[in-house]
Amino acid sequence: MDGLFTANNVWMMICTGLVFFMHLGFSFLEIxxxxxKNTVxxxxxxxFIVCIGLLLYALCGFNLMYPGFEEGxxxxxxxxxxxxxxxxxxMTPEYADGGYTYWTDFLFQGMFAATAATIVSGAVAExxxxxxxxxxxxxxxxxxxxxxxxxxxGGGFLDMMDTPFYDFAGSTLVHSVGGWAALVAVYMLGPRIxxxxxxxxxxxxxxHSLPFATAGVLILWLGWFGFNGGSVLSADPELTSLTLVTTCLAAxxxxxxxxxxxxxLYKKYDLTMFLNGILAGLVGITAGADQMAPLDSILIGIIAGVLVVLAVxxxxxxxxxxxVGAIAVHLICGIWGTLAVGIFGALAGVDQFISQLIxxxxxxxxxxxxxxIILFAVKATMGLRVTKEEEIEGLDDHEHGMNAYGDFAMK
Known part of the structure; x- marks a missing residue:
């Protein structure tokens, strides 16, 4: 088998593993x-999101996302x-321009699919x-x-425009898709007691644990090497290395x-804001990580960091x-990163900026x-929010009947 094809496929599988690892990062950050009392x-x-996401993507999601739109x-x-x-x-180099096999294609894209719901999970926690x-x-x-x-x-209408909409790795397609749902869910649920x-x-x-939150963000940063690096869709040395540099500088x-x-603003060294700033930079660069020069990525990251403070x-x-600040990080900075494609880097210009707005x-x-529609239907049939008693005493006890830390529970 062609050596370059094999190298490309191996890189894509490594990136798939890194994106999978991000779910541990999300978990640590959220808890x-x-x-x-809500850790479990x-x-x-x-x-659940990882498991059901992969199964649904295999059943119908992959073929919904890549249906092969016919001409016209x-x-x-x-x-x-x-x-x-x-x-x-x-399974041959003729598939995906020699970047990877069909099975790798499915698995890499499937890892992205669950992320949208994970973003919502943090926003509606507790x-x-x-x-x-x-x-x-x-x-x-x-x-x-x-x-x-x-x-x-999937080659749909936004890709068919005269100046195609551009989103390299998902500032909008992943992060804002999750962020918009988070906004609706938070509004419908109401605030915690x-x-x-x-x-x-x-x-x-x-x-209850800033060490867990910090570990989660650093794991997510590592996972972004696969999230953005894998979105090159090959092991191309120039593009992958540039993408990883711009990703890290923006973070x-x-x-x-x-x-x-x-x-x-507040005269405090706030660790949680520092952590969300890193994520804001990562979300902000994701739409154009392959298009930006190092200085562009730094500017995009700084602006994302300022935006997340204002947005929170x-x-x-x-x-x-x-x-967890999901709306500020994933929605607001996802929009910023998408628009930044039309302002900075190789695709910058009025036409591109208008396409990004569209x-x-x-x-x-x-x-x-x-x-x-989904949340209203769920609320009308099942209810969205736990009872006051359940919220005060904790969901671990009422929903799961267990304690996350057992005999080592923190007082």
């Missing part, structure tokens, strides 16, 4: 920024059938019914995410930008209780509408 619940949700198609919806079936050239969240995840990961993904990555005082001021609810700049800006405060002013608007409308 770290929330209270001990959050871990359960994250494990509107490029809004297509479906290539249920299940997985390798094409005749699926008060959402587990069964209701699982039903929402099934529909959002199984249908909404792949249909939205087909519009660009005790989060906002009667006068409208914020009463902080600190997480570092996002972290520094966030903690410095937060320090100027703004979300709180709206009394939208987001325990893409942002299209995904906003689709995700807001579909998330609202």
């Amino acid at each position: 770290g920024l929330t209270r001990q 619940n959050i871990l359960f949700k994250n494990v 198609s509107s490029g809004f919806f297509g479906f290539a059938g249920f299940g997985l079936s390798s094409p005749e050239n699926g 008060r959402v019914k587990l069964s209701s969240f699982m039903v929402f995840s099934i529909f959002y990961v199984g249908l909404v995410y792949p249909i939205a993904g087909s519009w660009k990555w 005790g989060k906002y005082k009667e006068d409208g001021s914020v009463s902080p609810i600190p997480g 570092a700049a996002g972290g520094v930008g966030a903690f410095v800006f937060d320090l100027l 405060g703004f979300v709180d002013k709206l009394k939208l209780d987001d325990p 893409g942002v608007g299209a995904y906003a409308v689709f995700c807001l509408v579909t998330a609202t």
Whole structure:
């Protein structure tokens, strides 16, 4: 078998493993920024999302996302059938321009699919019914995410425009898709008990483990080597190395930008804001990581870091209780990263910026509408929120009947 094809495929499988590893990072981050009494619940949700996401992607998601739009198609919806079936050239260099095999293609893309629901998991933590969240995840990961993904990555209408919408690794297709749903879910659920005082001021609810939160962010940063590096779709030395450099510089700049800006505003060295700044930089660079020069990526990261500080405060002013800052990080910085493609780097220009705006608007409308429909239906039939007693005493006890730390429970 062709040596280059093999090298490309091995790199893509390594990147698949790194993206899978990100789910541990999400898990650590979410439990770290929330209270001990809900740890098992959050871990359960994250494990469920990975498992059900892969199964749904195999059943229908992959063929919804890559339906093979016919010439003259509107490029809004297509479906290539249920299940997985390798094409005749699926294991040869003739498949995917010699980048990887059909099976690698499925697995790498499947790892992305579950991430959208994971973003929502953090935003609704500590008060959402587990069964209701699982039903929402099934529909959002199984249908909404792949249909939205087909519009660009599947060759749909956003890719057919005269100046195609561009999203290299998912600032919009993954992060904003999850972020829009998180926004709807947080609004419909309402804030946690005790989060906002009667006068409208914020009463902080600190997480129980900043070491876990820090470990989660560093794992996510490592996983982004696969998230962005694998999105080159080959082991091309120039593009993969540039992509990893821009990714890391944006992450570092996002972290520094966030903690410095937060320090100027509040006179405190806030670790949680530092951590969210790193994630903001990563989300911000993801749409154009292969297009940016190092200085561009640093500027994108700094702006993302400042934005996340402003966005966290703004979300709180709206009394939208987001325990992990998912809306600020994934939605706001996902939009910023998408628009940054039209401002910085190789594709910058008025036409590209307009295309990026069209893409942002299209995904906003689709995700807001579909998330609202799914969550409204779930709320009407099953209910979305746990009882006051369950929330106060903790979901681990009421939903799972177990303690995350056993005899070592922290007081």
